[in-house]
Amino acid sequence: MNIFNEIKLLKYIDNYKTELTDRKKSGSVFTNSKTINNMLDKLPIGVWTNPKFKWFDPGCGIGNFHIIIFFRLMKSLPIQCEEKRRKHIIENMLYFAEINYEYINILKKIFCSDKYKINIFHGSYVYLNALDKNIPIFNHDIFNTYFDIVVFNPPFQKPNSKDNNKLSSKPLYPFFVEESFKYLKDNGYLLCIHPVSWRRKSKEIKLINHILNKHLLYIYTNNDFHDFGISAPYINYYLIKNVEYNKDNLTEYETYFNNKYYKGNIHLKNTLEFIPLLLTNETMSIFEKVLNKIGDKLDVQLESKFSTTKKNISVQKTNEYIYLNSHSLSMKNGRIFRYSKVKHPSHDKLKILMNFQGGYRYLDPFIDCGTMGITDSSMRMYVNNDNKNLLLDFLKSDLFKFLLMATTYNYGTNQKNEFHIINLFTKPSISDFYKFYSIKKKEQLFIEKNII
The missing domain is CATH 3.40.50.150 (Vaccinia Virus protein VP39)
Known part of the structure; x- marks a missing residue:
């Protein structure tokens, strides 16, 4: 040949x-x-x-x-x-x-x-x-x-x-x-x-x-x-x-x-x-508005203080492994927790917890009032009583889902929520997120068309 x-x-x-x-x-x-x-x-x-x-x-x-x-x-x-x-x-x-x-x-x-x-x-x-x-x-x-x-x-x-x-x-x-x-x-x-x-x-x-x-x-x-x-x-x-x-x-x-x-x-x-x-041009316009809005930025951290090896983490609570940690999410069985010997630095603090691995479908943010830490599969964002509900709503919004979806660079089980990119986003201060970021109706329709 x-x-x-x-x-x-x-x-x-x-x-x-x-x-x-x-x-x-x-x-x-x-x-x-x-x-x-x-x-x-x-x-x-x-x-x-x-x-x-x-x-x-x-x-x-x-x-x-x-x-x-x-x-x-x-x-x-x-x-x-x-x-x-x-x-x-x-x-x-x-x-x-x-x-x-x-x-x-x-x-x-x-x-x-x-x-x-x-x-x-x-x-x-x-x-x-x-x-x-x-x-x-x-x-x-x-x-x-x-x-x-x-x-x-x-x-x-x-x-x-x-x-x-x-x-x-x-x-x-x-x-x-x-x-x-x-x-x-x-x-x-x-x-x-x-x-x-x-x-x-x-x-x-x-x-x-x-x-x-x-x-x-x-x-x-x-x-x-x-x-x-x-x-x-x-x-x-x-x-x-x-x-x-x-x-x-x-x-x-x-x-x-x-x-x-x-x-x-x-x-x-x-x-x-x-x-x-x-x-697309629409995508870049939306991101520019979220990135360039004047104000404080989100601060989501992986803060991986201990890995999920057996010596650090236990599936069951025991006399030795006593501290609760948010681990991951199963679509079938719900949130998965692990127990550690050592208390995670974020354990006692008011925060929003969310998943690092699995991509935007697995983000699953929720407020924790100082009852648990995180494993290296989860992320945390410190909040206060004044902004916790607003920020939780933002993390659950169609806009935020779109932003994560558009920045998913891995596929299958390797998908991750890119916290380095998330931390470039300006925190919203009002509940009308589209209004806060000056996102036009045409761009809103583009978001609705693409989120799944």
């Missing part, structure tokens, strides 16, 4: 499945031709006629992206002789990096390495402590060039240093994106697909400002993406032009959220702390 038979080759890459061990080790999931073509369609049309451009895939697998790119260039480059055109594309335009030797062997057969000189780096694109020390790391000297276009679907998670058959919980894809800016020419393009977790700051991921400080030309978001199977239902892909941020920049967006479709153009400030998963 090689580049001399386009139909069979495209069918081959669409049917090729990564080995289960590879998915477990690095979160590798290959991109099908439909998705690749949708992504490539976002590039300026002029890139397909420029024979001087250099294209780089830093995590190429068996070459899915460059296979599609190759056939597009074969149809568009202004080199009359077909064989000269083919040779020029392979030897002067396409560049690959891949750590998996089996994938490289497949790629060489596809691009006919016995006939053409292929630009392949065998090694790791980024440095990782978990890697064998003998594995070479990519650097500029490998190809001694910068690239006009970097396009890729990176491995999503780091390898597990303790168990090669399992993934680490640590993300890997942000390192691929950050590293790619080093090798991208000024005015070049970066096009990639990966999970949405970069869209808020976290301990492991600080990618958002790298992206927003460039010109984000286009972003596609889908919270029910099926092309990667169950590996990544929350996905986005985007196109960046390697120029500095400008206040006049516009980003084209396409958003699929809970089976609804939105598209438009929006300016995304480079100072944003997060980008909602439900990215």
